[in-house]
Amino acid sequence: MAAVLLETKKLTFVYPGQPESSRPALKEIDLEVCAGEYIALMGANGSGKSTLLKQFNALLRPTGGAVFVDGLSTADDHCIPQIRSLCGMIFQNPDNQIVGTTVEEDVAFGLENRAVPPPEIRRRVAAALELLGIAHRAGFPPHQLSGGEKQRVALAGLLALRPRCLLLDEPTAMLDPAGQAVLLEAVQRLNREQGITVIQATHYPEEAALAGRVLLLENGLLLKEGPPNDILSDLPLLRSLGLGSTAAGELAYLLRRDGMPLPGGILHNRELAVQLCLYAQKN
Amino acid sequence: MNHSVTLGRYLPGSSFLHRLSPRIKLLVLLLFLVILFMLQTFAGLGLLLILLLVAVATVRIPFRYLVGGLRPIVYIVIFTAVLYFFFTKGGVVLLRLGTLTIEQEGVSAGLFMIARLVGLVLMSLLLTLTTSPLDLAQGMEYFMRPLGRLGFPAGEIAVIMSIALRFIPTIAEESQRLLRAQQARGADFEGGFFSRARKFAPLMVPLFIGAFRRADELALAMEARGYRVGAARTRMHEEKIRAADWAVLLLAGAALAAVVLTGL
Amino acid sequence: MLICTKKLSYTYMPGTSFKVEALREIDLSIDRGSFTVLLGPSGSGKSTLLQLLGGLLRPTEGAIFIDGRRLQYRRRELRELRRRVGLVFQEPERQFFCETLYDEIAFAPRNFALPPGTVKERVEQALQQVGLDDPALLQRSPFQLSAGQQRLAAIAAVLAMQPRLLLLDEPTAGLDQAGQRKLFALLQQLNRRPGFTVVVVTHRLDRVASLADYYLVLDRGGLLMEGSPGEIFSRAEELHRCGLSLPPVMLLMHELIAAGLPFSPVLYSIEEARREINAWRKKVARP
Numbered sequence: 001m002a003a004v005l006l007e008t009k010k011l012t013f014v015y016p017g018q019p020e021s022s023r024p025a026l027k028e029i030d031l032e033v034c035a036g037e038y039i040a041l042m043g044a045n046g047s048g049k050s051t052l053l054k055q056f057n058a059l060l061r062p063t064g065g066a067v068f069v070d071g072l073s074t075a076d077d078h079c080i081p082q083i084r085s086l087c088g089m090i091f092q093n094p095d096n097q098i099v100g101t102t103v104e105e106d107v108a109f110g111l112e113n114r115a116v117p118p119p120e121i122r123r124r125v126a127a128a129l130e131l132l133g134i135a136h137r138a139g140f141p142p143h144q145l146s147g148g149e150k151q152r153v154a155l156a157g158l159l160a161l162r163p164r165c166l167l168l169d170e171p172t173a174m175l176d177p178a179g180q181a182v183l184l185e186a187v188q189r190l191n192r193e194q195g196i197t198v199i200q201a202t203h204y205p206e207e208a209a210l211a212g213r214v215l216l217l218e219n220g221l222l223l224k225e226g227p228p229n230d231i232l233s234d235l236p237l238l239r240s241l242g243l244g245s246t247a248a249g250e251l252a253y254l255l256r257r258d259g260m261p262l263p264g265g266i267l268h269n270r271e272l273a274v275q276l277c278l279y280a281q282k283n
Numbered sequence: 284m285n286h287s288v289t290l291g292r293y294l295p296g297s298s299f300l301h302r303l304s305p306r307i308k309l310l311v312l313l314l315f316l317v318i319l320f321m322l323q324t325f326a327g328l329g330l331l332l333i334l335l336l337v338a339v340a341t342v343r344i345p346f347r348y349l350v351g352g353l354r355p356i357v358y359i360v361i362f363t364a365v366l367y368f369f370f371t372k373g374g375v376v377l378l379r380l381g382t383l384t385i386e387q388e389g390v391s392a393g394l395f396m397i398a399r400l401v402g403l404v405l406m407s408l409l410l411t412l413t414t415s416p417l418d419l420a421q422g423m424e425y426f427m428r429p430l431g432r433l434g435f436p437a438g439e440i441a442v443i444m445s446i447a448l449r450f451i452p453t454i455a456e457e458s459q460r461l462l463r464a465q466q467a468r469g470a471d472f473e474g475g476f477f478s479r480a481r482k483f484a485p486l487m488v489p490l491f492i493g494a495f496r497r498a499d500e501l502a503l504a505m506e507a508r509g510y511r512v513g514a515a516r517t518r519m520h521e522e523k524i525r526a527a528d529w530a531v532l533l534l535a536g537a538a539l540a541a542v543v544l545t546g547l
Numbered sequence: 548m549l550i551c552t553k554k555l556s557y558t559y560m561p562g563t564s565f566k567v568e569a570l571r572e573i574d575l576s577i578d579r580g581s582f583t584v585l586l587g588p589s590g591s592g593k594s595t596l597l598q599l600l601g602g603l604l605r606p607t608e609g610a611i612f613i614d615g616r617r618l619q620y621r622r623r624e625l626r627e628l629r630r631r632v633g634l635v636f637q638e639p640e641r642q643f644f645c646e647t648l649y650d651e652i653a654f655a656p657r658n659f660a661l662p663p664g665t666v667k668e669r670v671e672q673a674l675q676q677v678g679l680d681d682p683a684l685l686q687r688s689p690f691q692l693s694a695g696q697q698r699l700a701a702i703a704a705v706l707a708m709q710p711r712l713l714l715l716d717e718p719t720a721g722l723d724q725a726g727q728r729k730l731f732a733l734l735q736q737l738n739r740r741p742g743f744t745v746v747v748v749t750h751r752l753d754r755v756a757s758l759a760d761y762y763l764v765l766d767r768g769g770l771l772m773e774g775s776p777g778e779i780f781s782r783a784e785e786l787h788r789c790g791l792s793l794p795p796v797m798l799l800m801h802e803l804i805a806a807g808l809p810f811s812p813v814l815y816s817i818e819e820a821r822r823e824i825n826a827w828r829k830k831v832a833r834p
Contacts, residue, residue: 044723044724044725045693045694045695045722045723045726046693046694092721146589146590147589148589170721173720173721174720174721175589175750176588176589176750176790176791177588177750177790177791177792178588178790178791179589180750203722203723203724206795242723242724242725242728243723243724243725244724246795247753247795247796247798247799247817248799250817251796251799251817251820251821251824254817254821255821255824255825258821258825260824260825260828269798269799269802269803270802272799272802272803273802273803273805273806273808274806276803276806276808276824277806277807277808279828279831280808280831283831283832
């Protein structure tokens with residue numbers, strides 16, 4: 001078992017300006033995330049996905065309980081620069097997170113903030129752009145890029161800081177299928193090859209099915225967690241939360257209800273194909 | 284994507300002026316401003332204008348760009364001409380219109396003022412056409428840096444300038460989109476948009492709300508990326524001053540000295 | 548309302564070094580009462596095409612014909628066009644500017660100088676259509692609604708003009724699954740009314756595939772394909788090449804077929820797939 005990287009203990013959060021008595025945005029969440037995990041965060045709009053993500057890089061800090069990143073408490077002001085170096089975040093809207101006037105200036109921003117020497121900045125920026133396949137865009141102003149390219153620029157900006165954890169807040173919501181595929185592939189590769197921990201909030205079951213663990217949030221509560229084939233095959237629960245499963249997951253669920261003997265936990269198209277072939281052979 | 288062209292906007296290129304250090308360009312502009320206002324004779328001003336036109340030629344900027352850049356000052360030129368021609372008196376009377384007269388001194392003073400104006404505009408155009416806004420901002424930051432010791436937030440201002448530059452195209456695009464979106468809801472902005480303030484609301488309210496939301500999200504993203512006000516930062520590109528830069532600065536200094544000494 | 552275009556082209560900043568050809572010689576037609584989906588990778592010209600169809604941009608070349616009449620871009624003609632064609636931009640709730648939901652929805656009908664009584668009727672009808680007819684909401688600020696409700700209200704603000712054609716640019720972007728479901732249910736219900744045409748730009752085909760009866764596919768400013776769902780999805784290779792994907796159900800069926808199972812490759816909903824597999828099961832189970 002890998003070491004615990006992120007940990008929350010009875011994490012409760014009420015947005016400032018809300019009365020103490022109002023429903024907290026997050027309520028008593030106990031969670032451990034190990035280094036190298038790939039986690040999907042699912043829940044309806046307003047269930048607390050973004051709020052939880054922002055706890056892990058101390059953009060928001062608990063009003064009750066505690067959050068630890070690599071053993072550092074987010075409540076401790078002195079730890080914040082280090083916590084933000086460990087956990088980088090990508091937001092939903094690609095337009096509102098790019099600061100630089102050109103692509104390379106933007107990727108350099110985080111390094112400049114940490115007063116890294118210029119030659120080192122240039123090396124790391126070039127490497128990050130290369131890794132994400134956007135080196136040819138280095139001198140472009142951001143408004144001339146597609147949404148997918150902008151998200152990769154944002155990701156490159158994080159990678160240049162060599163983080164151990166990526167917090168992704170619905171990063172594909174505004175991208176076309178090609179842009180989604182390229183971004184998800186890059187994130188998966190970073191998780192697989194460099195062991196970077198990923199926590200991704202998403203509305204899309206297809207994306208959640210790629211994760212190693214799925215967390216279901218509802219009204220600030222951590223309702224259920226487990227491997228995708230457990231969580232995403234509980235269709236009645238998903239539907240009651242306004243969510244759904246993958247096409248294969250939904251179909252398998254309906255076929256089982258129609259009396260077809262299929263095993264539980266089917267999520268991927270290939271799995272359903274294999275099961276249907278087995279069924280044909282048996283009969 | 285944004286496709287609007289602003290006149291006087293930076294034109295990427297590789298001419299001698301493009302490659303000069305922005306810091307040196309700012310200093311040279313300052314020196315030439317002093318020269319421009321010290322020149323007292325038509326001969327001196329003529330020489331300066333010729334020099335500027337030669338500089339324009341080396342930049343190889345499309346002619347209509349330059350004309351476009353000069354267009355906004357046409358009204359100022361006309362206004363200046365009228366002011367000087369009619370109200371500066373002295374010398375031979377050239378023209379008499381009822382009680383108004385145009386006299387020689389007025390014409391010469393007016394023409395001198397106009398030549399100065401054209402020189403001024405040409406100089407600033409040469410700077411903005413050949414220097415990217417970001418380089419310009421960084422050049423200015425360099426000169427503000429000493430003020431930092433006095434508590435002047437030079438670094439923060441540089442970041443603000445660079446973000447403003449970054450978001451100009453985005454906000455231009457946004458306002459274009461809003462205009463069309465409200466038109467699609469039957470809003471009629473044609474026929475005197477400025478005639479009624481009421482018409483502004485459907486554009487300005489969402490534009491402001493959008494700008495605030497953007498600022499909010501951007502602030503969060505910057506914080507997440509480790510930006511802290513007042514913290515020491517480095518820059519990816521430190522631009523170097525080369526021999527050619529020093530040479531140009533020296534020549535500009537020499538020109539100023541010559542103007543002072545000869546009283547041109 | 549029948550729309551067709553002849554050699555429709557649009558170039559941004561024509562005649563300058565900044566010119567960008569957004570659309571090139573598009574010939575297309577959209578039938579009255581159809582549910583058309585406009586597909587294309589980002590930057591393919593979809594938004595430009597919607598704005599041309601809504602009369603908000605004037606083509607640099609070519610023409611648009613509405614019910615057989617060529618659009619001349621006269622002022623009165625444009626006003627009439629904008630009333631009959633409702634264009635819902637991306638994230639349309641960002642256009643809100645009024646203090647109350649009522650005023651927001653009434654903006655369009657008031658722009659067309661309808662009498663107050665009619666305006667009130669229109670507002671109520673539009674809100675009823677999108678399912679926001681709770682009278683308590685009327686005097687509430689539109690910004691206080693939930694994300695899904697805001698999207699529906701923004702569509703109501705366009706429906707209040709009583710258009711015959713609704714053009715929507717990525718209407719589900721940023722909505723959760725429940726919000727997406729509601730939105731497509733609304734579009735389906737609108738499309739059921741005789742002669743009401745819906746054109747949707749979208750990347751996610753999971754929900755729209757079972758509703759659409761016609762597809763237009765743009766790629767780099769040109770019209771790559773035009774036709775029925777069957778015609779379009781039989782050219783999966785080409786779609787894939789320009790970065791577009793099939794509806795998830797179809798991808799699933801392709802996988803099943805590749806495994807040697809005897810299913811139809813052209814299905815548009817989970818329900819259809821369920822029926823087909825259950826029918827197959829009965830056949831297989833018979834000894």
